[in-house]
Amino acid sequence: MTGGxxxxxxxxxxxxxxxxxxxGSxGSxGSRDESATELMDDPAADLxxxxxxxxxxxxxxxxxxxxxxxxxxxxxxxxxxxxxxxVLDIGTGAADVPRALLAWARxxxxxxxxxxxxxxxxxxxxxxxxxxxxxxxxxxVSSRELAVAGDRFDVVMSNHVLHHxxxxxxxxxxxxxxxxxxxxxxxxxxxxxxxxxxxxxxALGTWPFAGNLLAGSYIRADxxxxxxxxxxxxELAASLPPGWRVRRGFPSRLEVFWSADAAS
Numbered sequence: 001m002t003g004g005x006x007x008x009x010x011x012x013x014x015x016x017x018x019x020x021x022x023x024g025s026x027g028s029x030g031s032r033d034e035s036a037t038e039l040m041d042d043p044a045a046d047l048x049x050x051x052x053x054x055x056x057x058x059x060x061x062x063x064x065x066x067x068x069x070x071x072x073x074x075x076x077x078x079x080x081x082x083x084x085x086x087v088l089d090i091g092t093g094a095a096d097v098p099r100a101l102l103a104w105a106r107x108x109x110x111x112x113x114x115x116x117x118x119x120x121x122x123x124x125x126x127x128x129x130x131x132x133x134x135x136x137x138x139x140x141v142s143s144r145e146l147a148v149a150g151d152r153f154d155v156v157m158s159n160h161v162l163h164h165x166x167x168x169x170x171x172x173x174x175x176x177x178x179x180x181x182x183x184x185x186x187x188x189x190x191x192x193x194x195x196x197x198x199x200x201x202x203a204l205g206t207w208p209f210a211g212n213l214l215a216g217s218y219i220r221a222d223x224x225x226x227x228x229x230x231x232x233x234x235e236l237a238a239s240l241p242p243g244w245r246v247r248r249g250f251p252s253r254l255e256v257f258w259s260a261d262a263a264s
Contacts (some may be wrong), residue, residue: 005076009264029196034166038167039218047122053184053217054094054126056251064157064202064212064254066192067097071104074188074257078154088180090143090173091161092116092190095127095136102135105165115153117141143176148162162191162256163230167239174241181260189259190249194230198252202227230254 039045040053061067079085089098098114099233105112115137124140156177165173177187192198196260206220216218233254241264244255 002049007069007251029199029228032194032231033225036225036228038073038116038164038222038225038229040222045218049216049264050122050219051217053222054123056214056217056219057095058099058140059213060223061096061159064223065097067100067159068104069191069249070157070159070255071101071189074157074186074255075101075112075155076108076110079108080113080189081110082109084113085155086182087114087155087157088111088143088146088151088155090112090156090158090177091115092118092138093120093123093128093160095130095133095138097157097159099133100160101139102133110243113137113138115146118142119145124127129252143173144179147176147179151180152185153180154182154185156180156185158189159195159255160191160226162189162236162254163226170239171241174244174256178243178258178260178263183260186257188255191254191256192230193248193252193254194227194228194232195252199224199227201251215227227252 040050061094066143070244075085075087087101089101089217092098095116101114102112113135116127117139118127119138119140119142124138127138158173161173162170173189174187177189181187202223206214206223210220231254233246233248235258236254240246244256244258246254249255
């Protein structure tokens with residue numbers, strides 16, 4: 001979960017603010033706020049706060065991302081004890097998602113490799129300093145570079161990337177994903193669905209942790225901005241190229257997906 005929040009005077013970078021002040025922005029969620037600036041994306045972001053945020057992703061994403069459901073629906077059916085399945089995680093950030101996927105695959109006794117990429121050297125530097133994870137490869141490379149090189153994966157995925165992108169970048173990501181997906185493979189990009197309920201739930205749910213677990217991080221401020229920048233299912237459905245579809249998940253989740261088999 002990334003992002004930052006501007007325009008709410010009572011909010012500071014630590015997220016130490018009154019939750020009910022944040023709820024005053026509920027009325028603005030009828031349309032996507034592409035102008036909201038994300039604190040973590042600022043090149044001048046405080047490095048200590050940034051790394052504390054990376055460290056907290058593994059805890060927050062367990063609650064808000066529901067990646068176990070993504071693993072069961074899109075990845076687990078492609079895994080076997082004899083053949084290694086390759087997954088590409090685009091915009092991996094702290095690489096907490098691929099680490100979780102590999103742990104679940106080991107518990108299931110199946111073979112999985114994950115290539116995790118991110119263009120931000122700060123994120124990759126932090127992720128590379130964490131304990132090594134068997135089956136995980138971390139690379140500072142773009143999806144376009146991998147596609148041009150002819151690399152292919154059984155599953156191409158991302159988490160909390162779509163809301164960062166403008167229209168051109170969004171189209172490029174989907175086009176790259178199609179080129180990177182192997183025969184019989186699937187591409188699935190997971191993100192937040194913008195809603196008043198989701199915004200209120202995140203604001204109130206994180207409020208008790210603002211002064212302890214989330215203190216000194218961008219998690220709370222960025223989470224609220226991420227929701228404001230995110231799409232609804234209808235908005236995404238209207239902008240998807242042929243062959244792509246969107247489905248809702250829980251809680252307040254969207255999955256944009258494309259199947260190589262369906263496209264052939």
